Amino acid sequence: MEKVLAIGLEGIAVAKTSLSLVDGINGLLVYRGHWARDLAVHHTFEEVAYLMWFGKLPTSEELTVFQTSLANERALPEHVTQIIDATPLDRDMMSVLRTAVSALGCTSQSWPPTIQQVIGVTARIPTIIAHRQARIEGKAPVGPRRDLGHTANYLYMLKGDVPKAAHVRALDAYLILTQEHGMNASTFAGRVVASTQSDIYSALTASIGALKGPLHGGAPSEVTEMIEAIGTKENAESWIRNKLEKGDRLMGFGHRIYKTIDPRATALQKVASQLSADDPWFDLATHVEKVGMELLAEYKPNRKLHTNVEFFAAAVMRAVGLDDQLFTPTFALSRTVGWCAHIMEQAENNRIIRPESEYSGKMPD
Known part of the structure; x- marks a missing residue:
C-alpha cells in the first residue's frame, strides 16, 4: 500500500x-x-x-x-x-x-x-x-x-x-x-x-x-501584553494601526481552525460582558476588540479575521485576578x-x- x-x-x-x-x-x-x-x-x-x-x-x-x-x-x-x-x-x-x-x-x-x-x-x-x-x-x-x-x-x-x-x-x-x-x-x-x-x-x-x-497553550498571555502596551482607550487606534502597518500580527484575532467567528469567543464575550461595568481592565479590552476588528477590516478586507477565544480568555482571567x-x-x-x-x-x-x-x-x- x-x-x-x-x-x-x-x-x-x-x-x-x-x-x-x-x-x-x-x-x-x-x-x-x-x-x-x-x-x-x-x-x-x-x-x-x-x-x-x-x-x-x-x-x-x-x-x-x-x-x-x-x-x-x-x-x-x-x-x-x-x-x-x-x-x-x-x-x-x-x-x-x-x-x-x-x-x-x-x-x-x-x-x-x-x-x-x-x-x-x-x-x-x-x-x-x-x-x-x-x-x-x-x-x-x-x-x-x-x-x-x-x-x-x-x-x-x-x-x-x-x-x-x-x-x-x-x-x-x-x-x-x-x-x-x-x-x-x-x-x-x-x-x-x-x-x-x-x-x-x-x-x-x-x-x-x-x-x-x-x-499550543501560550496565547492568552500575549493578549494581555498587547492590551497593557495599549494602556488607554485613546491610544488603541494609533497603537493597532501602527502594528498593522508594520505587518505585525494582532494577538487574539484569527484562528488556525476557525475561518469565521470563533463560537467560544462569542459565548465568552456574552457571559463576561457583565464584568465591564465595574472592571476598567475588561472595559479597555472590550474597546481594543472593537477597534481591532474595525482596523482589520480596513487593512485586511480579504481576510476573515475575528476575535478568538484567547482574546476574551485573557480579558476574563486578568479581570478575575489571575x-x-x-x-x-x-x-x-x-x-x-x-x-x-x-x-x-x-x-x-x-x-x-x-x-x-x-x-x-x-x-x-
Whole structure:
C-alpha cells in the first residue's frame, strides 16, 4: 500500500469520537450533541464535565452526587505536596503541574482508567496550581473547601477569599468552553499514550507536556501584553494601526481552525460582558476588540479575521485576578476534562496508535 505523507497529520482523521465536533469553516463547536456556546451560557463546569464523561447532562440528584464526589477528592496526598514544595521556585508552573500529576499516579494505576481516577485527578489539579502559587508568593497554601463549586474553590484557594459571583460565572464559562476541542496536539498526545494501555496519569502527563509548548497553550498571555502596551482607550487606534502597518500580527484575532467567528469567543464575550461595568481592565479590552476588528477590516478586507477565544480568555482571567503565569495552567485545568474523556473513549475501543514515517536518508552502499 502506498504511503500518504501528511506532515503534522493535518487533514488526517485518526479516530472516531462522540465527544465533540469542531467545524472551523462554519464556526461550530458541539459537545456531545449540545452547542458549546449554550452550555457555557446556561450550565456550570460540573454539569458539562458530567456530560463529557457520562454522555448526558445530569439530573439534579446526579449533579449533587457528582459535585460531592469532586469536592471530596480535592486534598493532595502528602507525597505530592512534598514534591511541589521541593521543586525550585524558578521552575515554571506547567512543569510543576506535569510532575505533580505524574506523582498522583504513584499509588493508583490501572487499565482501563476508572471514573474515580478521572474525578480524582480533575479535582486535584486546581489544588496543585493553588498550592504552588502560594509557595511562589511566599504564603501558606489555602486548603480547598467542599462547600464551593469547582471554579469558586479554585479562585478561593488562589486568593484566600470567596470570589465574586460575576467572577465565578465568567471564569466558569471560560473553563467550559475550553474543556474540549477535538484532536488537538495535547489530546492526541494523551490518546497515543493511552493506546499503549499505559495508565491515565502517564497519558495526562503527556497531554500537559504538549500543552506546555508555546505553540499550543501560550496565547492568552500575549493578549494581555498587547492590551497593557495599549494602556488607554485613546491610544488603541494609533497603537493597532501602527502594528498593522508594520505587518505585525494582532494577538487574539484569527484562528488556525476557525475561518469565521470563533463560537467560544462569542459565548465568552456574552457571559463576561457583565464584568465591564465595574472592571476598567475588561472595559479597555472590550474597546481594543472593537477597534481591532474595525482596523482589520480596513487593512485586511480579504481576510476573515475575528476575535478568538484567547482574546476574551485573557480579558476574563486578568479581570478575575489571575497572573499571566496562571493562564496556561488554568487552561490545563479545564482541558483535563476533555483529555480524560478522550482517554476513556480510547480505552473503550482501543487500537495502538502507530503511524509510519517516510525515510529520507541515504541507503547503504
